[in-house]
Amino acid sequence: MISVALPCYNSKEGLEACLESLLAQTWEDFEVVAVNDGSLDDTLALLRRYAARDSRIRVFDRPHGGVVQAMNFAVEHCRGEYVARMDSDDVCLPERLALQKAHLDRHPHLGLVGGLVRFGGDPETGRGYKAYVDWTNTLVTEEEISVSRFVESPYANPSIMFRKELVSRCGPFYDGPFPEDYEFLLRLMAAGVRMDKIPREVLIWNDPPSRLTRTDPRYDPDAFYRTKAGYLARWLASRGIGRVSIIGGGRITRRRALMLEEHGIVIDCWLEVDPDKIGQRAGGRPVCSWHDVGAPQGEFLVSYVGSRGAGARIASELEERGWIAGIHFLLAA
Incomplete structure (x- = not known):
């Protein structure tokens, strides 16, 4: 057997x-x-x-x-x-x-x-x-x-x-x-x-x-991100999601998130907590405030924040605002 x-x-x-x-x-x-x-x-x-x-x-x-x-x-x-x-x-x-x-x-x-x-x-x-x-x-x-x-x-x-x-x-x-x-x-x-x-x-x-x-x-970490990018993009496309906003705007976060674009997913903006970065542009996309995210209104969020415990905190805050994992957002780090 x-x-x-x-x-x-x-x-x-x-x-x-x-x-x-x-x-x-x-x-x-x-x-x-x-x-x-x-x-x-x-x-x-x-x-x-x-x-x-x-x-x-x-x-x-x-x-x-x-x-x-x-x-x-x-x-x-x-x-x-x-x-x-x-x-x-x-x-x-x-x-x-x-x-x-x-x-x-x-x-x-x-x-x-x-x-x-x-x-x-x-x-x-x-x-x-x-x-x-x-x-x-x-x-x-x-x-x-x-x-x-x-x-x-x-x-x-x-x-x-x-x-x-x-x-x-x-x-x-x-x-x-x-x-x-x-x-x-x-x-x-x-x-x-x-x-x-x-x-x-x-x-x-x-x-x-x-x-x-x-x-x-x-x-190594980048090998994992390259592997997941293709499957994540396919998962998004299968649900009719072609555009996302990325939680996290650091250099490493951006590099890893941009792997999605190699598979046809468009990144609209970066959502940041650092007030010094909000209002700027990074990689041609606006850096917006994570704190301004309210209830879901049709957009889809993907979190690439990788510091220990960050994913759980982000998921908890989003759920308090009415977001549902797998429906309105996903963690990718």
């Missing part, structure tokens, strides 16, 4: 704990499709030792091609109806597979399910990462995930389980200068795939210094 897709590259440090957590699952009818992506350490030998111990672990050895190629190879060789993503430096909690399978069984309209995750890094050196984990854990329902998808990825990638048929319908993970996991989720949602989470912890999400999100340029 369940296949666990596990790409591995130089994974010796965390791999044993990862595999032990899978073999300790309360749901026992699963396979682990482990792909060694040309590791230079003892990853392959460790995988083979575990495969000799438990026939549910299937090991494939490939020349190094990167995580996306290894991941797609793993999914291609998955025999289960459901595919669970897993990273070799993370740990599954014992009921993860059972809980997610039961949820998909009970809700056939869903194509993908996640779960809450526990931060497994240093709370001091990994404060930013922990803040992101805490934010993802606030998003559980379909509506919460859908309306928040353009802020950041609403899922910890190794916490998801999805129906394998989605790959045939929507395509595999794409390889390019962008975060492949986030792009995959945005593409599924754009295709109408429904998804949510179970409100239980399913994974310990570790944060080692070697994690790709820390070291690979495809996961």
Whole structure:
């Protein structure tokens, strides 16, 4: 019923704990499709030792091609109806597979399910990462995930389980200068795939210094903004929205928001709180006062203010003025 897709590259440090957590699952009818992506350490030998111990672990050895190629190879060789993503430096909690399978069984309209995750890094050196984990854990329902998808990825990638048929319908993970996991989720949602989470912890999400999100340029902030711009523009156009006003007028905000114009969305103005900027023009557009925004009157707002906690404050103020997320405004940072 369940296949666990596990790409591995130089994974010796965390791999044993990862595999032990899978073999300790309360749901026992699963396979682990482990792909060694040309590791230079003892990853392959460790995988083979575990495969000799438990026939549910299937090991494939490939020349190094990167995580996306290894991941797609793993999914291609998955025999289960459901595919669970897993990273070799993370740990599954014992009921993860059972809980997610039961949820998909009970809700056939869903194509993908996640779960809450526990931060497994240093709370001091990994404060930013922990803040992101805490934010993802606030998003559980379909509506919460859908309306928040353009802020950041609403899922910890190794916490998801999805129906394998989605790959045939929507395509595999794409390889390019962008975060492949986030792009995959945005593409599924754009295709109408429904998804949510179970409100239980399913994974310990570790944060080692070697994690790709820390070291690979495809996961830098601008790569995320470029990825989301196309899907956000498509979402707006599908609702007949061709013009927006942007909350935030700083240089970085403007650069990221202007990516929307590459996809046909017109930016009418910047909404700012800094009184020294209000009344000026930036990039050929007027800078207007955020404080003058009243009840919605047909315009659509997109917030690109990225400072910590700003999104929640902006959403709260807009809702007090009668604006509804997903109807009148969206957060994109």
